[in-house]
Amino acid sequence: MLIIKLNATNSTNSYLRELSNNKQLEDYTVVTAKHQLQGRGQRGTNWESETGKNLTFSVLKDISGIPITDNFFVSVVTALAVRATLNDFLIPNLSIKWPNDILSANKKIAGILIENNIKKNALGSSIIGIGINVHQTYFENLPQASSLQLITGKTFNPDHLLLGTITHLKFYFEQLKQHKQKLLKAEYESFLFRKNKPSTFKKIDGSVITGYIQGITDSGRLCVLEQDAAIETYDLKQIRLLY
Numbered sequence: 200m201l202i203i204k205l206n207a208t209n210s211t212n213s214y215l216r217e218l219s220n221n222k223q224l225e226d227y228t229v230v231t232a233k234h235q236l237q238g239r240g241q242r243g244t245n246w247e248s249e250t251g252k253n254l255t256f257s258v259l260k261d262i263s264g265i266p267i268t269d270n271f272f273v274s275v276v277t278a279l280a281v282r283a284t285l286n287d288f289l290i291p292n293l294s295i296k297w298p299n300d301i302l303s304a305n306k307k308i309a310g311i312l313i314e315n316n317i318k319k320n321a322l323g324s325s326i327i328g329i330g331i332n333v334h335q336t337y338f339e340n341l342p343q344a345s346s347l348q349l350i351t352g353k354t355f356n357p358d359h360l361l362l363g364t365i366t367h368l369k370f371y372f373e374q375l376k377q378h379k380q381k382l383l384k385a386e387y388e389s390f391l392f393r394k395n396k397p398s399t400f401k402k403i404d405g406s407v408i409t410g411y412i413q414g415i416t417d418s419g420r421l422c423v424l425e426q427d428a429a430i431e432t433y434d435l436k437q438i439r440l441l442y
């Protein structure tokens with residue numbers, strides 16, 4: 200397995216996409232960086248990470264065998280793999296905040312940015328970007344962020360976290376290849392943050408609602424039981440779960 204370790208780059212996701220466009224790379228090629236000048240988060244946000252303290256990496260994955268309707272399962276598989284890795288390292292109270300934030304209690308300790316290459320309405324390759332807050336102890340303006348060290352008081356070997364994540368990714372992608380979508384969905388739902396608990400959401404129109412997360416649809420939409428007893432489904436652009 201090829202692991203490219205960089206001191207600095209704009210974003211490991213961008214670096215790996217560019218490299219994979221110019222060169223034939225094997226599946227699970229990894230790019231890590233000690234420092235990202237323009238680390239990117241979901242919904243166009245920035246990913247903030249103190250130089251040398253955390254794990255920021257991207258993985259190239261061939262997803263051409265996955266039907267485009269199962270697009271969301273790349274997220275499911277990745278969130279499950281990161282959760283399982285952190286569980287191996289005994290991080291307590293892990294959950295997955297839809298669609299793919301990894302929390303310990305109600306603190307975000309890892310984020311995932313998946314960028315799929317879609318050609319002629321079919322999936323091609325995926326760049327799976329993962330940021331794990333490992334040793335950072337201060338997060339300016341990010342009250343919901345925390346790190347493995349802050350939570351456990353321990354230090355961690357980032358290489359072990361990286362290899363653990365790849366091992367779990369391979370396991371879960373194998374399950375997807377074997378068409379175990381039902382099982383994967385059930386496992387993902389079992390870890391959903393605030394499932395069946397009264398929760399507050401912000402909708403795209405700015406309104407705030409309360410409801411109960413029920414799970415996800417087969418395409419990854421969030422199912423919310425609302426006050427009128429109706430279950431509504433939302434995609435990432437339409438709703439945001441507040442803490």
Ligand SMILES: Nc1ncnc2c1ncn2[C@@H]1O[C@H](COP(=O)(O)OP(=O)(O)OP(=O)(O)O)[C@@H](O)[C@H]1O
Nearest residue numbers: 240241244245246247248300307310332341343344
């Ligand atoms: N190192 C980091 N750890 C945790 N969050 C971070 C980090 N760097 C940037 N962020 C981002 O800070 C923003 C604020 O975090 P928070 O989770 O409170 O907001 P959010 O908009 O509800 O999250 P999300 O959009 O991911 O559901 C998020 O966009 C989150 O991804």
Ligand SMILES: O=C(O)CCCC[C@@H]1SC[C@@H]2NC(=O)N[C@@H]21
Nearest residue numbers: 210238239240241310311328330
């Ligand atoms: O939760 C999020 O908003 C997603 C954060 C993803 C961060 C990782 S760090 C490695 C990779 N490169 C990036 O620019 N982003 C992802």
